[in-house]
Amino acid sequence: MKTQGSLDRHNRPGRSCRPGQRIRREILCLAAAAIFVLLPANAFATLITSAGDASLSGALLQDFDSTVANSFFATQTFLIGTDGFSVTPINRELHIDNQYCGSFGTAGNCLDTMNNSNQANDDFDVVFTGAGVSAFGFDLVALDNDWTVETYDSADNLLGTYLIASQSPGLTGFNRRGYFGAAESTAIQYFTVRSTGNDRALIDNFSYATVPEPNVGMLLGLGMLTLAGSRFRQQTPTPSHARHRSGMPDVRRASDVDD
Numbered sequence: 001m002k003t004q005g006s007l008d009r010h011n012r013p014g015r016s017c018r019p020g021q022r023i024r025r026e027i028l029c030l031a032a033a034a035i036f037v038l039l040p041a042n043a044f045a046t047l048i049t050s051a052g053d054a055s056l057s058g059a060l061l062q063d064f065d066s067t068v069a070n071s072f073f074a075t076q077t078f079l080i081g082t083d084g085f086s087v088t089p090i091n092r093e094l095h096i097d098n099q100y101c102g103s104f105g106t107a108g109n110c111l112d113t114m115n116n117s118n119q120a121n122d123d124f125d126v127v128f129t130g131a132g133v134s135a136f137g138f139d140l141v142a143l144d145n146d147w148t149v150e151t152y153d154s155a156d157n158l159l160g161t162y163l164i165a166s167q168s169p170g171l172t173g174f175n176r177r178g179y180f181g182a183a184e185s186t187a188i189q190y191f192t193v194r195s196t197g198n199d200r201a202l203i204d205n206f207s208y209a210t211v212p213e214p215n216v217g218m219l220l221g222l223g224m225l226t227l228a229g230s231r232f233r234q235q236t237p238t239p240s241h242a243r244h245r246s247g248m249p250d251v252r253r254a255s256d257v258d259d
Helices: 003-012 019-038 216-235 240-246
Strands: 045-049 059-062 070-074 078-079 083-088 094-097 108-112 126-127 134-143 147-152 157-164 178-187 190-195 202-210
Touching: 078 157, 083 178, 083 202, 094 147, 147 178, 178 190
Parallel strands: none
Antiparallel strands: 045 178, 059 202, 070 094, 078 083, 083 126, 094 108, 108 202, 126 190, 134 178, 134 202, 147 157, 147 190
């Protein structure tokens, strides 16, 4: 026969939530909400064809005008503050031009895919600093071959592949102008450019939307989740059958034992 205390315990319509459990649940909800709000809402992967694209709102702009004109480089980093990118040709050098940019509708200096032997050199890589970018774009002119651009994240996973069609013969002379960019849902750490042939093209007004480093609020939210989970595990009672298997004594109140 079971005692009245034992019957009352087994016949409860539902288990009420103790104050400690309510607090833990509130902490979990607040931490999850904080992380949801602070995570960047990146756009889905898309091709950008205009400098006015919403993905480039607030982006940094590198116009190459502060770089020494008519210079050649094997690798060069272009910074605005601490954020920027490095450009590295697969072979030989690239050029900073100040002669032809104005003819194609851009002002000042621009990046020229030509080496110091006046040969086209349009296979190169661009690597972003820091946590990468969510989107980038640039003016592209005088392109006479198809380019394939591939974007990658920091773990070298391919994010997107884009084909930039030759601007001729549809466009001729100084009218060969266009814009190319890309936005991805994952941060872009670098992209590669590969050409179907040797071609001298010009790049100017390079925009890039940087991805911020994890901020204090996000780290705090993760810490709250970890702490709440740890306290929950510590306060969860060990089931009776688990105590038997582990050799722990099964201590029960006298009122819970059948007569």
